[in-house]
Amino acid sequence: MSAAREVRADFDRASIVMYQAYPDAIADVAVKQQKFGPPFSLGRMTWIKPSFLWLMERSNWGRKSGQERTLAVRIRRTGWEEALASAVLTSHEPGVHPSPDAWRKAFDAAPVIVQWDPERTLRGAGLPHDSIQVGLSRAVIQRFVEEWTVSITDLTPLVQKLRKHLDEGRADQATRLLPKEAVYPVPAEVARRLGM
Template identity: 85%
Template sequence: MSAQREVRAHFDRTSIVMYQAYPDAIADVAVARQKFGPPFSTGRMTWIKPSFLWLMHRSNWGRKSGQERTLAVRIQRSGWETALGHGVLTAYEPKAHGSPAAWRAAFDTAPVHVQWDPERTLRGAGLPHDSIQVGLGRAIIERFVEDWIVSITDLTPLVQKLRKHLDTGRAEQASRLLPPETVYPVPAELVRRLGM
C-alpha cells in the first residue's frame, strides 16, 4: 500500500507549498497582506493540498465558480507535520484505527481531516497512486493563518498559461511549466496514522 500513498510536494528544508483555489475577494487580500484575512473565514474547515494537478482537477483549471484564483501557500514544514499529527482519516481503515467505533470517536473530535484521492494527470485522468488533502478545522486554522504561512503567491497567470497550452494541444509545453513535486519524507510515527 505504501507506494500507492505518498505525499508528493514542492518543498525545501524548512517549508512546503500547499495549493488552494479561491475567489478574487479572498485571493486579493491574501496576496496583498501575505496572510489570509476577511472575507476568508477561520470559522470553517479549509483544505490544503500539496498536489498542483489535483487542485487543477478540483478547480477545473480555475474555471469553477469561486475557485478562479490559484494560490501557492508556502507554510512551515513544522506546521504541516503538526497538522498531519492531528489528522484523522475521513474513512475507517482497520490498520489505522482498530475499530469503526474508535475511528468514529476520533474523527468526530479531530481538528484535522485527512483524505486520499487518486492523483491526476495533466488531462485530469486518475492515476494508480493517491494524493493527500488535509482539512484544517477551526481548532487549528488560526495557527495556519497566523503562524505557519511563509508566503502566498498568485499562480493564476501560470494556470491560465497552462490551460491555453492544453486547450491548443501543447501538453508537452504545459508539463514543462508544472511546479516541481517530489516525495516528501513523512515522519515514521505518522505513517500508520495517515494510512500509508
C-alpha cells in the first residue's frame, strides 16, 4: 500500500472529468452527439483517467496512432464513486486482499478494475505519487455511456497548443494552460479497497 496514491481530478459538486484518447471516427461522433456511439464499442473494456498528464504520457500528446484526439468526458460523481466502490486492483496486494486466491476470485468477477501508475510531469518524468486508471468492463460501459456522461469536450486543440509550447521550450506557458486538478475526496472504505 502506498501513501502516495491520490485521485487528482478536475471536479465540482456533481461531476468529475475523465480523459480519454480516441481516433477521429469515435471522437467525432462523441463530440457531436455528446455521448459515445458507434464505432465506439460497448463490448470491450474502456479505460478512464482523471489525470490529464498521465493520458498525455500514454497517448504521446496525441501522436500515437488511434489516440490522436483527446476528449474530456465529464461524468456524474455518483457514477464515478459507484465504479470505485465496485473496483478491484489489477494485482494482488496483501494489505487489501487476504490471499492471492481471494484477489483472483474478486478480480475475475470485477465489473471495474483499478491500476495505479506513477503520475507524470509535463515532460513525462515519473513523480513520487501514483495516478489512478479505471477500467470499465462490459458490465458497466452502457451505464457510463447512457447514465454517467454529462458532456464531452474535444481538447485536441489544447493538446496541440501545449505540445507546441513544449516543443519550443515554453514549459511555463504550457503549465498555465493545463486543466486544473485537485485531490478528490475518496471515501475511507473505498480508499482501503483501492490500496490508498
